[in-house]
Amino acid sequence: xxxLLKGLAFVLQPTTLLWIVAGDIVGIFVGALPGLTAxxxxxxxxxxxxxLDSLTGIALMLGLYFGxxxxxxxxxxxxxxxxxxxxxxxxxxxxxxxxxxxxxxALGGAVIASLIGGLVSxxxxxxxxxxxxRFSLLFGPAEYxxxxxxxxxxxxxxxxxxxxxGVVMGALGVLLSTVGIDTVTxxxxxxxxxxxxxxxxxxxxxxxxxxxxxQALEDAGRPGGAVQVVTxxxxxxxxxxxxxxxxxxxxxxxxxxxxxxxxxxxxxxxxAVMLAYERAKQLSERPDEFGTGRLEGVMAPEVANNACIGGxxxxxxxxxxxxxxxxxxxxxxxxxxxITPGPLLFSFQPHFIYAVVFAMIVANLTTCLFQxxxxxxxxxxxxxxxxxxxxxxxxxxxxxxxxxxxxxxDAAVAVVAGLSGxxxxxAGYPLIPLILGLVLGGMLESEFRRAMIITGGDPSVFIxxxxxxxxxxxxxxxxxxxxxxxxxxxxxxx
Amino acid sequence: MTRPARLVLGxxxxxxxxxxxxxxxxxPVRPVRGDPGPRAVPVASAVLVTAGAAWATxxxxxxxxxxSMVSASGATAVAxxxxxxxxxxxxxxxxxxxxxxxxxxxLLLDRPRRYPVSVHLATAxxxxxxLWAIFARIFGVILPxxxxxx
Numbered sequence: 001x002x003x004l005l006k007g008l009a010f011v012l013q014p015t016t017l018l019w020i021v022a023g024d025i026v027g028i029f030v031g032a033l034p035g036l037t038a039x040x041x042x043x044x045x046x047x048x049x050x051x052l053d054s055l056t057g058i059a060l061m062l063g064l065y066f067g068x069x070x071x072x073x074x075x076x077x078x079x080x081x082x083x084x085x086x087x088x089x090x091x092x093x094x095x096x097x098x099x100x101x102x103x104x105x106a107l108g109g110a111v112i113a114s115l116i117g118g119l120v121s122x123x124x125x126x127x128x129x130x131x132x133x134r135f136s137l138l139f140g141p142a143e144y145x146x147x148x149x150x151x152x153x154x155x156x157x158x159x160x161x162x163x164x165x166g167v168v169m170g171a172l173g174v175l176l177s178t179v180g181i182d183t184v185t186x187x188x189x190x191x192x193x194x195x196x197x198x199x200x201x202x203x204x205x206x207x208x209x210x211x212x213x214x215q216a217l218e219d220a221g222r223p224g225g226a227v228q229v230v231t232x233x234x235x236x237x238x239x240x241x242x243x244x245x246x247x248x249x250x251x252x253x254x255x256x257x258x259x260x261x262x263x264x265x266x267x268x269x270x271x272a273v274m275l276a277y278e279r280a281k282q283l284s285e286r287p288d289e290f291g292t293g294r295l296e297g298v299m300a301p302e303v304a305n306n307a308c309i310g311g312x313x314x315x316x317x318x319x320x321x322x323x324x325x326x327x328x329x330x331x332x333x334x335x336x337x338x339i340t341p342g343p344l345l346f347s348f349q350p351h352f353i354y355a356v357v358f359a360m361i362v363a364n365l366t367t368c369l370f371q372x373x374x375x376x377x378x379x380x381x382x383x384x385x386x387x388x389x390x391x392x393x394x395x396x397x398x399x400x401x402x403x404x405x406x407x408x409x410d411a412a413v414a415v416v417a418g419l420s421g422x423x424x425x426x427a428g429y430p431l432i433p434l435i436l437g438l439v440l441g442g443m444l445e446s447e448f449r450r451a452m453i454i455t456g457g458d459p460s461v462f463i464x465x466x467x468x469x470x471x472x473x474x475x476x477x478x479x480x481x482x483x484x485x486x487x488x489x490x491x492x493x494x
Numbered sequence: 495m496t497r498p499a500r501l502v503l504g505x506x507x508x509x510x511x512x513x514x515x516x517x518x519x520x521x522p523v524r525p526v527r528g529d530p531g532p533r534a535v536p537v538a539s540a541v542l543v544t545a546g547a548a549w550a551t552x553x554x555x556x557x558x559x560x561x562s563m564v565s566a567s568g569a570t571a572v573a574x575x576x577x578x579x580x581x582x583x584x585x586x587x588x589x590x591x592x593x594x595x596x597x598x599x600x601l602l603l604d605r606p607r608r609y610p611v612s613v614h615l616a617t618a619x620x621x622x623x624x625l626w627a628i629f630a631r632i633f634g635v636i637l638p639x640x641x642x643x644x
Contacts, residue, residue: 387604
């Protein structure tokens, strides 16, 4: 009991609370700006934590982390720009909701969802860290490959009217992921002597271009310049209690998906949000309306991306293995302050773990509070006249891509992705499968080859390892179900 | 999108796939026991892109699509402005090129004219300055500089 009270007393100190709040505000701001990621913000603030005591420094970073992940929903919902990969799936239903005049409830729902995801994963961190860390160790190359394959089967449900075109785009995404240095042999592929291509085609520039610029070009082509969004009647900011009650299973399962994917090093929030989106679609009463502005389509990925934070901290604290890229600066802060992460941390410094948990709870609550307070202000951005909003979205997309590394090359990638996205979408090629292929392609290839090298080329490893077989079977079942569903829909239309 | 345009896009995708298949032959292979090698995934994906795009394009040719609500001319004009903006960024600097792009595109899209030219220009300059302040001053991003140093 004493360590618990000690941890709580520390977090409730005014200075600690102030640092968490400061982190939240900066984090929301960073998240709301395309191209600025949670990892970048945490890395920028890492030197500052050296001047603070260890717990205050970690509390500041947690505030930043929650703020940045939650804040990314703002441009995704209002402008259709997923400023970072956490918000890929939020765009799918968030933007249509905003365009229907439901920006308030979409943003409010995203904040509530973030709070739920954050709190569930914090509870998981407190209650089951050692067990969940052991679960993450069950994942070898075969399991990661199977996870990538299972996640890629989502293409079947996000391809719209043409599965074939979805498969083409998915394959194109995987192809793009192979550009750069091969992680297994170190050989350069398709770089054509361009040093910028050696590190591969960046996911964020492609994401920003394919969503932000493509959408802006479509708006520019509409009569009157762009779509005028209804903002005068903001309406409700919170989903109705009945809606939340109906969604309880979606919210709970998305929390678990986020936490479990978060603890797997290298899998990332972008995988979690797509899996959560897909699961929400399966559980929804109206799966056919996904993509047209369903609240579940906004809340499920927002639950999952925040749950990834707690999930990512589990291997960071128990195994010194960052589950998420943003957990790397947190691990660095721990090491800089002389704290050795590992199982012994839980035994010898339980007050530290409790303080981290309480800091996460406070960071969650304050992020939720600040973002809710700001919703009316954020939605005002939508009342910008369409002729001004369209060039602003393009500028934000180009500058956001540039700001990632300070390379004009990234800005050019965003522009090329935007132009290609516009042309491909007009021809009926869905863009989400390409993003999925780009996100999962690296993991798919490297883990497949690692598994094959370990077994000396024996492919049976993917079905003889129980977890791998289970994941592959889940993928096959999902694919079969989607194909049957598509066939039935086609039959009904005929 | 018109039928010829869809055919051209299909040909571009097929050409891309075939180009990758040719380029993949140039990837050096260092034999490691069990490793399918660095060519395997690019080749498999390129085959899928080539065959899938050819099949999809063939199917598209026999299917009529409803006309799009999005006019290609407006989008093309903005796309060209976007490319010009990208080219101008390192030469003219962030502030000037952003103000020019914002002002030009907002004027282009404001049809029928609802705001006077002065409003467009003032908004463009103010937005460029605000973005510069946020990215360069607050977050320390080194934005492209022109002859004026900003």
